[in-house]
Amino acid sequence: MRKLVLVAMLFCIAISSEAKRKHKNANSAGPQVSGNAASKSGPKPYDKVITGKAISKKGLFTVHKVDDKWYFEIPDSLFKREIMMTSRFSKTAGGGGVYAGEMENRQTVEWEKGPNKNVFLRVVTVISVADSTTDIYKAVNSSNLNPIAAAFEIKAYGKDSNSVVIDVTDFFKGDNAPVSLGAFTKKRFNLSSQINDRTYIDHISSFPINTEVRVVRTYTSTPSFMPNSGPVPFPSVTLPAAYSTGAVTFEMNNSFVLLPKVPMQKRLYDPRVGFFADEYSVYTDDQQKVDEETFIVRWRLEPKDADIAKWKRGELVEPKKPIVYYIDPATPKKWRPYLIQGVNDWQKAFERAGYKNAIMAKEWDEKDSSLSLEDARYSVLRYLPSDIANAYGPNVHDPRSGEIIESHIGWYHNVMKLVHDWYMIQAAAVDPKARKMEFDDELMGQLVRFVSSHEVGHTLGLRHNMGSSSRTPVEKLRDKAWVEAHGHTASIMDYARFNYVAQPEDHIGEKGLFPRIGEYDMWAIQWGYIKQVLRRTLKKTGRS
Ligand SMILES: [Zn+2]
Incomplete structure (x- = not known):
């Protein structure tokens, strides 16, 4: 296949102009x-x-x-x-x-x-991945020093x-x-x-x-x-x-x-699946317009060499290198198990892509003084002492391929106020535990777990999905059996909040009130994390 000339557009040009400004400042x-x-x-x-x-x-x-x-x-x-x-x-x-x-x-x-x-x-x-035999390469190369x-x-x-x-x-x-x-x-x-x-x-x-x-x-x-x-x-x-x-x-x-000598294979973006993506303009001699190439950001998950045959057959295998998040040791001890659970909840989504134990959270080893939370080899859920009622999930990725190298989730202490107030207002009519100014630790822990899963979803490459809740039939929101089985929204990346349509006489439990990793999320992870060439094989095994 012919190699292409790729020119970084959005991200890299932003860096370029930033660098110019900074240079002036340094002078x-x-x-x-x-x-x-x-x-x-x-x-x-x-x-x-x-x-x-x-x-x-x-x-x-x-x-x-x-x-x-x-x-x-x-x-x-x-x-x-x-x-x-x-x-x-x-x-x-x-x-x-x-x-x-x-x-x-x-x-x-x-x-x-x-x-x-x-x-x-x-x-x-x-970034130029160029075939030096093309004529236009000379122009692209000379104009991007x-x-x-x-x-x-x-x-x-x-x-x-x-x-x-x-x-x-x-x-x-x-x-x-x-x-x-x-x-x-x-x-x-x-x-x-x-x-x-x-x-x-x-x-x-x-x-x-x-x-x-x-x-x-x-x-x-x-x-x-x-x-x-x-x-x-x-x-x-x-x-x-x-x-x-x-x-x-x-x-x-x-x-x-x-960065790896050979970049990870790109997964081309599809607008129907909500992944974060990078975009390049592609120049070739034989085109009549500039093409755009857009590819998603995702972690490099690969089966171990010895397991490739098993993986293709549809057996669950452990990846060569799992995705590991460490919990900031500044995190209050009582919330750590819930933050960890929110990360581990994604395991079942990766099972759809053929991997077991693909993602996990661990406590940070404070006794080992050689470890550093800022060491870029580690992904960390950082606990930030702030009254900001929010959290965020960014990532650092290889701009050549979209391979996520690490992620530091920002967790503001006061995000608990946000979920406390939401849950009290939206669910107190059906959940007596929500009728308190200070929730029991177990309820607050489950709310922390939900936010943990949402932020981790962003760091796996997933964007918000504001459309998934529209797929839930309105009458099912009060159907205990249905909503506890499927959830009130198909994606934890939606902003569907809690099931506030449920009424006390419906007797719907937390499973039908809380957002959780749903059918869309599992499908999106499967789509993003299975190599295209192997998807056909997996289709035959009935797992696609
Ligand atoms: Zn979000």
Whole structure:
């Protein structure tokens, strides 16, 4: 099959313009727009740079700390490989409505060897899977140059001459756009320049597929006495810390995660199935219009090699790598079992796609101090101390294929007020347990479980489905046997709330009042998570 030229449209162009804005900002903040390419002493022998004092950690990049300098040793095999970089808050200042664990920025980057013994960090704003034999490739390629976000002088070559050592201290300490706060966040919190003597690299850790950088950043902030001083819809607020000290401190975590060499096979989007999707414009020589290619975002679920035959026969098998969510250890203990149950409830949907134990939640091991909640290898349900009565389920995915790499669900403590009030108003007529200002833990736990399933559904790729409740015959809403068997809505991704049509004399139990993972959800997961080529086989086994 011919390869196509793909140009990233929505997501990547957004990054491109964001990067331009940030670059401008970094210029105005001082000279630290790049790594350390300014000094030109040239590479030295390895032992002169990585001395006997070095504390070293092997991983994606081998990290060396020598006195107060931090070095990355990058193997040649990683040059031109695409790396996902995500930046999260690991600690935030109070009063801004942003919480530890929330994402600040994400982008795809790659290392490149430049002229004059420099290493460049490029931000990939365009994805081209190109057949260089097409003519139009030349135009697409020339008109989508990726920006060089930073340059580093090679300090030394690795012992076997198949790696390079660069000094990343100034890059991470500096207010550099790819790893620092974005222009929008600075504007939102009324922050000015970074204060360098109150900004430092706390630590850098390295693991087989990722390297994690923890930086404490402090900014000047002149209090504004006009609340919400910025233009609508982006008002800026002065944080309480700025009123007392004129400074605001954040702790940021930058994760570098290696993306697979061969992207996951895409699943083309179908507008009849509600998945989140990415879109590209496709250019070829023989077309008479630009085509759009849209593909869904989903996790990479594959049977183990030894199980492929069984899976094709329709037997349930465990995936090579299950989807695992960890529960933030800041979560009150009594709600953890319900949050876990809300995740595990999706297992039966994945059974329709041929997998058992495909998804699960686990408690975080607090005793293991080497684990980090911001480590981009882990998906975490983050518990946020906020009066916002809501929750959200985002994901970080490979822009080349839609493969979901990780997800951090944002769970605001006060979402309990939302479900309390809904349930009291909508179900108290039929459920005596709802006639209380403070619900029993079991009832609140079941409400938490319902929201957990809904948010996890988003992180599996599912969008809202506001149409599914229309498929329920109105008279069945009061039919105890029917509604307890099928639920009052076919999708937990609907906004159907609770079954408030039910009346006391119907004697309908919780099963007929609560939304739950329904027929649509199971069908959608089956559609999204079975490879197309195998769907025909499964049809024959009667499981499609
Ligand atoms: Zn939702």
